[in-house]
Amino acid sequence: QLQLQESGPGLVKPSETLSLTCTVSGGSISSSHYYWALIRQPPGKGLEWIGSIYYSGSTYYNPSLKSRVAISVDTSKNQFSLKVTSVTAADTAVYYCGRHWKMPSYFDLWGRGTLVTVSS
Amino acid sequence: DIVMTQSPDALAVSLGERATINCKSSQTVSISSDGKSCLAWYQQRPGQPPKLLIYWASTRESGVPDRFGGSGSGTEFTLTISSLQAEDVALYYCQQCYTTPLTFGGGTKVEIK
Numbered sequence: 290q291l292q293l294q295e296s297g298p299g300l301v302k303p304s305e306t307l308s309l310t311c312t313v314s315g316g317s318i319s320s321s322h323y324y325w326a327l328i329r330q331p332p333g334k335g336l337e338w339i340g341s342i343y344y345s346g347s348t349y350y351n352p353s354l355k356s357r358v359a360i361s362v363d364t365s366k367n368q369f370s371l372k373v374t375s376v377t378a379a380d381t382a383v384y385y386c387g388r389h390w391k392m393p394s395y396f397d398l399w400g401r402g403t404l405v406t407v408s409s
Numbered sequence: 410d411i412v413m414t415q416s417p418d419a420l421a422v423s424l425g426e427r428a429t430i431n432c433k434s435s436q437t438v439s440i441s442s443d444g445k446s447c448l449a450w451y452q453q454r455p456g457q458p459p460k461l462l463i464y465w466a467s468t469r470e471s472g473v474p475d476r477f478g479g480s481g482s483g484t485e486f487t488l489t490i491s492s493l494q495a496e497d498v499a500l501y502y503c504q505q506c507y508t509t510p511l512t513f514g515g516g517t518k519v520e521i522k
Contacts, residue, residue, distance in 0.1 A: 395449035399458040
């Protein structure tokens with residue numbers, strides 16, 4: 290059964306770069322059927338799609354974050370990663386890894402999420 | 410961006426009664442070639458990630474109880490829980506998958522009356 294697991298530092302200082310990795314287990318990230326996504330949820334708030342990547346490296350970003358975000362894939366490690374630059378308190382959120390079967394689409398699999406707090 | 414608006418923000422329903430959640434999109438999310446609407450519903454229990462319930466507006470995900478039903482097309486959609494159970498207490502979100510950026514509604518909190 291395919292699973293997604295987020296990992297990364299739980300605390301990031303303002304103006305620094307947030308880095309997070311999603312590990313795919315129980316299946317291959319190189320499956321031609323799926324795209325891999327990052328979604329975030331500020332405490333007590335709703336969901337925001339950050340962006341998605343295909344195993345070939347094609348990326349799709351939310352324009353609201355595009356200037357500060359980069360998503361990459363490492364098929365040899367079965368992982369994809371997120372970097373968000375120049376973070377502020379507004380970037381404090383639970384960050385989820387997700388999967389969807391085409392672009393655009395709905396998310397049929399989610400990781401458990403990891404809380405990233407931006408604070409000095 | 411397509412703005413997704415859910416109503417109500419919260420509702421309290423007695424066990425065994427019907428719960429109805431509405432979702433409206435700022436523009437159509439129906440694919441003209443086949444008439445299907447790219448609209449999904451998720452359930453998020455406290456402390457858990459969202460779980461896909463419904464996709465293509467009315468197709469239940471495998472394993473989802475049949476008391477959950479989705480309907481609607483174009484710009485107006487509804488999630489119905491036909492007989493509320495205690496385990497259905499959660500936040501519910503709609504999401505349009507018609508175009509990027511992918512966008513979600515603000516969520517509806519369902520509680521037991």
